[in-house]
Structures are given as C-alpha cells and as structure tokens.
Amino acid sequence: MKIENNNTNIIKRITKSSLKSNKTRNIFVIVAIILTTFMISSVFTLGISFAKNYAIMNLRDQGTTASTFLPNPTDKQIKEIIDLNVAKNIGKEINAGVVSSKELSKSKTTISLKYLDKTNWEKQLSPCISDIKGDYPTKENEIMISKISLKFLNKEDAKIGDKIKIPCDINGKVSEKEFVISGYFTSYAYIQDSGDIFVSESFIKDNNLTLEKNGQLLITLQKNGKAKAPELLEKEVSLKKNQKFEYNYDVEQDSEGILLASISIVSIIGGFIVFSGYLLIYNILYIAVTKNIQFYGLLKTIGTSPKQIKKIVRGQGLRLAVIGIPIGVALSVLVSYLIVPSAIEGMSSGTYYASMMPSEIYFTPLVFLGTILFALITILISCKKPAKIASNISPIEAMKFSGKKSKKEKKNRNSTKGGKLYKMAWYNVFRDKKRAILVFISLFMGIMTYLSVNTFMNSISLENYANRYLPNDFEMQNYYDDNSTLDNKVIEEVKNIKGVNSVEVLVSSFIQMDMNEKVLMPALEGGYSMHGGDLEELDQYLKNIEKDPSKLVPMVVGLEDKTIERYNKAINKKIDIEAFKKGDLVLIDGFYYNDEAKLDFSKEKITFRNSKENKSKDFNIELMPNENAILPIHSDQTGIPVIYVSSSTLNKLTKDTRNYLVYVDVKDSYDSSVKSKLKTLASKNRFYLTSKTDTMNDFEKSSMMMNLVGGGIAIILILIGLLNFINVMVTNVNVRLKELAIMESIGMTKKQIINMLTLEGAYYAGITTLITCTLGMGVVYYIAELTKKIVDYAEFVFPTIPLVSLVTLIFAVCLITPSIVYKYSSKASVTERLREIEN
Structure with missing residues (x-):
C-alpha cells in the first residue's frame, strides 16, 4: 500500500530551488510569457478600438x-x-x-x-x-x-x-x-x-x-x-x-460588417500568437524537464509522488507566469496608449472620413481578463506534457531516458539503401510524427503570423492610398464663386511650365435636360431625403419644371479620353468606353441614388437641349458606381445628379463651358519647382490647388506610428517563430544525443552526422515552405479581403519580398541550427557520452 507523504513546504522549496538553478531557462520562459501576453492584449485592444471608432465615424457620416x-x-x-x-x-x-x-x-x-x-x-x-x-x-x-x-x-x-x-x-x-x-x-x-x-x-x-x-x-x-x-x-x-417612407442605408449593419471583419483579422492573428506562444513556452519547459529528467527520477527514489512532481513542474511555470503576465499587460497598456490613437488616425488620414474618425482607445476589461486567462491556460497546457513525463518516469528509466519511443520497427535487412544519409534524415524527420508536426506547426505559425500582419499593413500602405485618392500629381479646381479665373489662359501657362508631363481638363456646363422620371425621380427623392427636405417641396419643384422645362439644368462635366480610360480601369463593372468617346453614352453620378444595384437604366435615354444654339442630342445612360475617387464631383442641386460626357461631345452641345477641374502630372524631379509656380498661379487667379506630395506627407506623418507598430509586431512575431523552431531543434538534438553517440561509436563520422542533421533541417524548411505557399497564401488572401471591408483603399499586394526573405531565413536557420546544436552538445568524447548511457 502506497502512503502519500505530506511535504507541501518541501515541494515549495524544491520548486523555488529549481527555479533558481535554471536562470537562463527562466529568462526565456518569462520573455515568452511577456511577448505572448503583450501581443494578445495589444492586438485585441487595437482591433476593438478600431471597430468602435469606425462605428462612431459611420454615425457621424450619416448624421443620425x-x-x-x-x-x-x-x-x-x-x-x-x-x-x-x-x-x-x-x-x-x-x-x-x-x-x-x-x-x-x-x-x-x-x-x-x-x-x-x-x-x-x-x-x-x-x-x-x-x-x-x-x-x-x-x-x-x-x-x-x-x-x-x-x-x-x-x-x-x-x-x-x-x-x-x-x-x-x-x-x-x-x-x-x-x-x-x-x-x-x-x-x-x-x-x-x-x-x-x-x-x-x-x-x-x-x-x-x-x-x-x-x-x-x-x-x-x-x-x-x-x-x-x-x-x-x-x-x-x-x-x-405623394407621401412615402424614405430609407437610409443601415449604418449599424455596416458597422457590424466592419466589426466582424476586424474581429476576424484580430482572431486569426491572435490565434497565431496564442499558438506560437504556447509552442515557445512548451518547448522551453520540455527542454528543461528532459535535461533534468534524472533529477526527477532521483526525487522519486526518496518518496516524491507523481502528483507532487507535477506540482513542482506546474509550480515553476505558474511562478514565472506571475512575473511575466503583469509585465506583458502593463506593456500592452503603455504601448496601446502611445500607438493605438496614432494607428487609427493613420488609417483614415487624408480621406473624406479623416475629420469624422475619432481615435479613442478602448480598454475593455474582458480583453485583459481574457489575455490573463489565455496566458494561464497556455502555461498550464505547456506544463502538462513535461510534467507528465517527469511524474510517470521511474528512477531507472530516468537514468536511461533518451526521449525516443520504445517501439519495435520492422526493417528490411536485405536492403542497402537505408544507409543513405538523405533517407536516414527523412526517416528521422517522420519517425516521431508528433514531433515532426510540432516543428512544422511551429515554423508555419511563425511565418503566417508575420505574413498576416505584413499583408494587413501592405494592404493599407501609402502607395495604395495614393493610387485610389491621389491619381494625379496636382489638382486645380475653380472656386464656387465667380471670381475664380481658371481659364484657358491659365491652363496654357500651366502647360508651359518646365517639368509638366500632361494636363487633363474637365470642363463643365449647365445644360437643359428633358425630364425622365424613371431616371431622375430616385435621385430627387434620395436627395430631398438626404438634405431633410419634404415631399411638398419636391412636388413644387416638379410642378415648376413642368411649367418651365428650362429650369431642369443638371451640371454636365466633359471628360478627356485619358480621364475616362483611367476611370474605366479603376472600376469593377466596365463601361462601353468607345460609345462614351463617340458621344453615344453618358454616365450619371450615383451619389443621390440609394439602391444603385437595383436600378436598370439600360433601356432608358436622356435628352439634352441647347435652345440658344438650337441643338439637342439623345444619349444612352449608365449609372456610375460610387466606388472610386477619380471623378470627385457632386452636384450642388438637391437630388440632381452630375452627368458625365466626353469633352468633344460637350463642346458640340454648347460653347458656354467652364474649366472646372484640371489634373496635372509632372516629372518627379520637377515636383517642387512646379508646385511653387502653381501656388503662385492659384493665389493670383483664385482656384483650389491640391498637391499629391503634400497630402502624402500629411498621410505619411500620421501613419508613421502605425507602420512602426505593424513593423514592430511583425518582427516580434517572426522572432517568436524562429525561437520556436530553434527550441524544437534544440529539443530534437538533445533527446537524441545518446543515440547519435552510439551511431558515432559504430563508425559514423561527425561530418556524416552533421550532414544528416542538416538534411533534416532542409526537409523541415522545404515542407514548411510548401505548406506556406499553398494553405498559407489562402490565409493571407483572406486577410487581404477582410482588410478591404475595413479600409476602402486597401488592395491585396502579394507579399513576394517578405515571403522570399522569410523562406531564405527559414532555410538558413533550419540548415545551420541542427549542426550548431550538435557541435555544442557533443564536445565530450564518444566514450564519455556512452558512459552517460551506462550510468
């Protein structure tokens, strides 16, 4: 009959002494706990803060x-x-x-x-x-x-x-x-x-x-x-x-979609962090236990029960957690205060929504409680396997422990192919399938966590922002009053400035249009609803037009070929660009239309009239999707949409046109000098001037902190991944040291052993790369698609350079680490290492 002793104080003292004797191990575990806790807390705080701020921004945009x-x-x-x-x-x-x-x-x-x-x-x-x-x-x-x-x-x-x-x-x-x-x-x-x-x-x-x-x-x-x-x-x-209900887009539902996308990205990255943290802590503790397995065996010989040994191993992990978790949470709070507002501000800087987007930080108690709970569970699970090994092993087994499963395997003794190094390496990789899977997952998690953060940051990069919102180097626009003189004379001056590559002019005019109720009524109703008007006002407006059709004069904007080609390239649903250039097709701005997808104007036509010059023309029409920033012109008439035609067509319809918007592109080396001259012209002739470089500089300043955060997170995450792999390889080599000593004693040279271990590392790197380039790229693309739902200018950029760099780094680490570990661990002679087995 086994009587369990009650040596609680002794167990505590052994736990404490064991901690003191493993200072290097303790530092690694504490750093792993701090990193895991810090990353989980920071990522979730950023995600929740963005989602809540975005919901407020959406409400501000709608106005109610x-x-x-x-x-x-x-x-x-x-x-x-x-x-x-x-x-x-x-x-x-x-x-x-x-x-x-x-x-x-x-x-x-x-x-x-x-x-x-x-x-x-x-x-x-x-x-x-x-x-x-x-x-x-x-x-x-x-x-x-x-x-x-x-x-x-x-x-x-x-x-x-x-x-x-x-x-x-x-x-x-x-x-x-x-x-x-x-x-x-x-x-x-x-x-x-x-x-x-x-x-x-x-x-x-x-x-x-x-x-x-x-x-x-x-x-x-x-x-x-x-x-x-x-x-x-x-x-x-x-x-x-004439009374009807009007409906706005559901801002709450839109916010829920953004919240869901944010939570999905945060959950994916958070999941990678949690699992990477688990692997790192597990590997460190596993190495520590296997190195001290004889110590635990000796404890058993003096009456320590399996339960008490588990307590010792768990106690070490929990004591280290008490140090690491508070530091990780404190760091998260400090860093979040510094970076979250700047990161959120950077995501909307320079856009239409910049003034609406708050940058408040939201510390949710559930995040911190969840982080602490996650960290504790991670540590307890990480301790479970090492504690089980230490508690179940007998004193005799502890003396002979090699980390291998004692399992008989059938061998084909008639074959001589088994002696080839690449075959031995392949066999060693997969002979313990659980260990192989652990290595693959460890590497894959490190790579994917890095690539996930990298993809998110690259999707909302300055370049993507510029491509969507700043297609030209400069924009010149007339003031709304009559004192602005952005006339052809000014445009000629601009064209003659040294360094100017191209000048595109969008001309505008107000032209009488025949009423087409199917086309205009949805916009009129949407516009009056949007601006708080009532249906009686709309009815009066329609009666006035019926009495005097010349009062229906929408703003018509003429586009040059280059402008419409760039617009067509940017949108998803392409238009008949040749029909537009010929003057058979016009585009209607969708700003006032609520349900663009449900409207079909394919069989409709509109007619423009110029009574002074006795001209008229019918046009096919297409509703312009509101998904680009290339044509940022909206009507100043309630419910009357802007209509876009080719410049040549507008000039045929009327001579009474005005230069409304001018796009200017310049050679890079002349940007500064051209900007100076354009500012002088803008001040003299009273027109708005927007510079791409100025806007990008403003955006870059506000997003600098966000990029710093993203880069910092990415570096930490790849560091965790590499530490994971190194720890796995250290464990792998350490538990096989005695086996390798036996192989060396029967004639295998150190060089052959190193070559075999190097090949094992190559297999690990190659298989991990294959998984990353297949399953991993699917995850990366999914994150990019989620990012598009959060930031409208986000674009998927295949992470070629990060992927190639990571694969190169992984191969280098995988090829070098096993041989370095073996060289370091096998300094003693073969005889001395074999004596350890006998002892």
Missing part, C-alpha cells in the same frame, strides 16, 4: 442614428407607427427655414434652421456629433449652433451667452433676428457645404410651424425587426397622396 423617415406625418400616422412596435425610438424634426445672405449664396453654402424634439436630439443626433457645449435651447430667442455654421457666418469666436444677429428666411419671409447662443457643437455630415442651427420649441410655435406641414418623423428601427419593418410600415400606416 435613424434609418427611416416619414415627411409631414399626422398624429394618426405617428400613433399607427408606435402601435406597430417596430421602432426603437421616434424623433421629430421641424424645418424652420434657412439663413439668408448673399455671402452664403455666392459660396453655395446653406445653413438650415431646425427644431429637434428631445428624442431626436438626445438619442438620434447627439451620438453623431461631438464637442457638445451648453444646452439645447428652451427660450424663443436661444439657439444651438454648429461650429461650421459659425465659420460660415464669420463668428468663429462667438461663445455661449453671446448675442448674434441672423437674417432668417421663414416661410418665404426674410427678417433679421437676434439670438442668444445657448450651445454649440461639431457636426460632420455634409460638412463642406452646409451647417445647422437648432431653435427652441417656443420659436416654432411663435412662427406657426408644425410637424405635419414643415417636418418629418425620424425612426430608429429595433434591431430584431429591421428586415420586416419596411413592409409592415408600408402596409399598416395610412399614407397621404
């Missing part, structure tokens, strides 16, 4: 959390909607009028006066704006104003409590009113050309404005009923003539 709108609702309709129980919240908005001034008209900007009820303000708008100071107005003469509106009114220094005079157009009557600023905020939606001023309920009542005549209902749908809600609303709510 509501996705369904009903203009001019009646009390009965509101009750019917409430009774359907499909709404999470229902807000009310009343259009009080607009600010009327010549300066705003010249610059083609608008400032709207609106009233929002408490639900609309607190639950639907507030999440979409920032820097809210003060309170929503309650008195008749109080207003809350957006900062952009203050800028438009040249009152940027105004503060809460200041009085401000504003010329207001209310129900067609213009009068100057004095208001007191009760608060201000930063808005984001339509930031370039419009602002908002919010008035009180008292102001609305004093001016006889009502929800039914002047407002709209904003509905935020419940998450679990979004799919069925539109059909239910259309069916159950009694709508008036």
Whole structure:
C-alpha cells in the first residue's frame, strides 16, 4: 500500500530551488510569457478600438442614428407607427427655414434652421456629433449652433451667452433676428457645404410651424425587426397622396460588417500568437524537464509522488507566469496608449472620413481578463506534457531516458539503401510524427503570423492610398464663386511650365435636360431625403419644371479620353468606353441614388437641349458606381445628379463651358519647382490647388506610428517563430544525443552526422515552405479581403519580398541550427557520452 507523504513546504522549496538553478531557462520562459501576453492584449485592444471608432465615424457620416423617415406625418400616422412596435425610438424634426445672405449664396453654402424634439436630439443626433457645449435651447430667442455654421457666418469666436444677429428666411419671409447662443457643437455630415442651427420649441410655435406641414418623423428601427419593418410600415400606416417612407442605408449593419471583419483579422492573428506562444513556452519547459529528467527520477527514489512532481513542474511555470503576465499587460497598456490613437488616425488620414474618425482607445476589461486567462491556460497546457513525463518516469528509466519511443520497427535487412544519409534524415524527420508536426506547426505559425500582419499593413500602405485618392500629381479646381479665373489662359501657362508631363481638363456646363422620371425621380427623392427636405417641396419643384422645362439644368462635366480610360480601369463593372468617346453614352453620378444595384437604366435615354444654339442630342445612360475617387464631383442641386460626357461631345452641345477641374502630372524631379509656380498661379487667379506630395506627407506623418507598430509586431512575431523552431531543434538534438553517440561509436563520422542533421533541417524548411505557399497564401488572401471591408483603399499586394526573405531565413536557420546544436552538445568524447548511457 502506497502512503502519500505530506511535504507541501518541501515541494515549495524544491520548486523555488529549481527555479533558481535554471536562470537562463527562466529568462526565456518569462520573455515568452511577456511577448505572448503583450501581443494578445495589444492586438485585441487595437482591433476593438478600431471597430468602435469606425462605428462612431459611420454615425457621424450619416448624421443620425435613424434609418427611416416619414415627411409631414399626422398624429394618426405617428400613433399607427408606435402601435406597430417596430421602432426603437421616434424623433421629430421641424424645418424652420434657412439663413439668408448673399455671402452664403455666392459660396453655395446653406445653413438650415431646425427644431429637434428631445428624442431626436438626445438619442438620434447627439451620438453623431461631438464637442457638445451648453444646452439645447428652451427660450424663443436661444439657439444651438454648429461650429461650421459659425465659420460660415464669420463668428468663429462667438461663445455661449453671446448675442448674434441672423437674417432668417421663414416661410418665404426674410427678417433679421437676434439670438442668444445657448450651445454649440461639431457636426460632420455634409460638412463642406452646409451647417445647422437648432431653435427652441417656443420659436416654432411663435412662427406657426408644425410637424405635419414643415417636418418629418425620424425612426430608429429595433434591431430584431429591421428586415420586416419596411413592409409592415408600408402596409399598416395610412399614407397621404405623394407621401412615402424614405430609407437610409443601415449604418449599424455596416458597422457590424466592419466589426466582424476586424474581429476576424484580430482572431486569426491572435490565434497565431496564442499558438506560437504556447509552442515557445512548451518547448522551453520540455527542454528543461528532459535535461533534468534524472533529477526527477532521483526525487522519486526518496518518496516524491507523481502528483507532487507535477506540482513542482506546474509550480515553476505558474511562478514565472506571475512575473511575466503583469509585465506583458502593463506593456500592452503603455504601448496601446502611445500607438493605438496614432494607428487609427493613420488609417483614415487624408480621406473624406479623416475629420469624422475619432481615435479613442478602448480598454475593455474582458480583453485583459481574457489575455490573463489565455496566458494561464497556455502555461498550464505547456506544463502538462513535461510534467507528465517527469511524474510517470521511474528512477531507472530516468537514468536511461533518451526521449525516443520504445517501439519495435520492422526493417528490411536485405536492403542497402537505408544507409543513405538523405533517407536516414527523412526517416528521422517522420519517425516521431508528433514531433515532426510540432516543428512544422511551429515554423508555419511563425511565418503566417508575420505574413498576416505584413499583408494587413501592405494592404493599407501609402502607395495604395495614393493610387485610389491621389491619381494625379496636382489638382486645380475653380472656386464656387465667380471670381475664380481658371481659364484657358491659365491652363496654357500651366502647360508651359518646365517639368509638366500632361494636363487633363474637365470642363463643365449647365445644360437643359428633358425630364425622365424613371431616371431622375430616385435621385430627387434620395436627395430631398438626404438634405431633410419634404415631399411638398419636391412636388413644387416638379410642378415648376413642368411649367418651365428650362429650369431642369443638371451640371454636365466633359471628360478627356485619358480621364475616362483611367476611370474605366479603376472600376469593377466596365463601361462601353468607345460609345462614351463617340458621344453615344453618358454616365450619371450615383451619389443621390440609394439602391444603385437595383436600378436598370439600360433601356432608358436622356435628352439634352441647347435652345440658344438650337441643338439637342439623345444619349444612352449608365449609372456610375460610387466606388472610386477619380471623378470627385457632386452636384450642388438637391437630388440632381452630375452627368458625365466626353469633352468633344460637350463642346458640340454648347460653347458656354467652364474649366472646372484640371489634373496635372509632372516629372518627379520637377515636383517642387512646379508646385511653387502653381501656388503662385492659384493665389493670383483664385482656384483650389491640391498637391499629391503634400497630402502624402500629411498621410505619411500620421501613419508613421502605425507602420512602426505593424513593423514592430511583425518582427516580434517572426522572432517568436524562429525561437520556436530553434527550441524544437534544440529539443530534437538533445533527446537524441545518446543515440547519435552510439551511431558515432559504430563508425559514423561527425561530418556524416552533421550532414544528416542538416538534411533534416532542409526537409523541415522545404515542407514548411510548401505548406506556406499553398494553405498559407489562402490565409493571407483572406486577410487581404477582410482588410478591404475595413479600409476602402486597401488592395491585396502579394507579399513576394517578405515571403522570399522569410523562406531564405527559414532555410538558413533550419540548415545551420541542427549542426550548431550538435557541435555544442557533443564536445565530450564518444566514450564519455556512452558512459552517460551506462550510468
């Protein structure tokens, strides 16, 4: 009968002494734990922070959390909607009028006066704006104003409590009113050309404005009923003539898609990190146990039970974890504070969304608890196998331990081919299949973790950003007012500047167009909904056009052949480019169209008329997908899309054209001198000038930290992978030292042994490379596709240089490590090593 002794204090002392005697091992394990903990925590913090910031950016872009709108609702309709129980919240908005001034008209900007009820303000708008100071107005003469509106009114220094005079157009009557600023905020939606001023309920009542005549209902749908809600609303709510529900894109669903893509990338990389960390810790502990296996055997001879030996091994791992995990978490918090905001900022810098994207860091307790739990589980699992080996081995087996499985194998003694080194090496690689798989996984994980991070970083590189948003070296654009003189004379001056390679001119004009309701009504309805207009205004606009067709004058932009060719190359769905050049086809900007994919204009035609010159022409049309930045022109008329034709066709239709946008490309060596001359021209002739190098420099500065982070993470990860392999090979050679000594004693030379071990390393490297180039590339491509869902300018770049560099490095390490380990471990003579076996 076996009676287990109770030597808890002794076990603790042995654990402590064992730790002290293995300082080198301890350092490696602690570093492995710190790296694993740090990487898991940092990657998940970055992923969660990006996803949450992106969701806020999306809300800011939309301007409201509501996705369904009903203009001019009646009390009965509101009750019917409430009774359907499909709404999470229902807000009310009343259009009080607009600010009327010549300066705003010249610059083609608008400032709207609106009233929002408490639900609309607190639950639907507030999440979409920032820097809210003060309170929503309650008195008749109080207003809350957006900062952009203050800028438009040249009152940027105004503060809460200041009085401000504003010329207001209310129900067609213009009068100057004095208001007191009760608060201000930063808005984001339509930031370039419009602002908002919010008035009180008292102001609305004093001016006889009502929800039914002047407002709209904003509905935020419940998450679990979004799919069925539109059909239910259309069916159950009694709508008036010309009244219909309008729907925005589902910003929450879009954010969920980005969140899912972010979580997927983080999970893949996090999974690689966790597994790589496990392998690293496991290998170090395994080496330590196998090297001290005789020590554990001796412990058994003095009465130490298997359970107590397991406790000793586990205790060592947990004590090291107590040191490594807090350091890893602390480093993660510190580094996250420094790099996460910069990394997020860098991902949107220079784009349309730059001002909307917050860069807050989100520390979620679950991430840290999960990281600590992951690290502990990883350490406990890593200790399990070494502890099992140490606890199960008998004192006699411990003295003879070689790390090999005692398994009889059939040999073909009639064959002489078994003595060839490459065959022996192949046999040694796969004779312990579990060990071989461990090596392959260790190498594969290191490579894939590095390539995954590298692919993500390269997908959102500066070059990809420039290809999408900065196709030309310079852009010159007319001001909205009439004082801008970007005329042909200026363009000739530009063409004559030394170093200029090419100049593309996009001309524009306003041309009368015949009404085509199938083509224009979806855009008009989308535009009026987007800008908070109501259907009565749209009806009045349509009646005016019916009375006087010359009032329908969309902006028509003429494109040069080079411009349309570049555009066609950039989009997924190609157009008939020859038909466009000939003047048979025009493109319609899809900005105001909500469901582009569902619209089919293939059988439709539009007609342009020039009454002054008695000219007209019919065109086939195609809706332009909103997926590129090559033609960044949108209409300043609500709901009226911009229409693109070839320059030659536009010049035939009318002589009354204006140079709207000019693309300039220059030789690299002349960029600085051309920029200086263009800036002088821009200042003199009043037009906008955008420089590719200036924008890229701004983007590069903000993304420098992100690249530093990505590069740092990638280096750490490949370091973990290489350490894993080296540890595996050290383990592999160490457990075979006695076997190799026997082989040497029967005539095998050291050179032959080294050649055999080198071939084993070559097999490991070759098979790992094969797995990486097949399965690994599938993972890399999947990560690139996920990245495209997060960042619109992301492009898949095959990691040729990183892959070739890694394969070269892996082969070098695999070929060199085994021989170095063997040389280091076999300094003693064959006789001395064989005596160790006998002992």
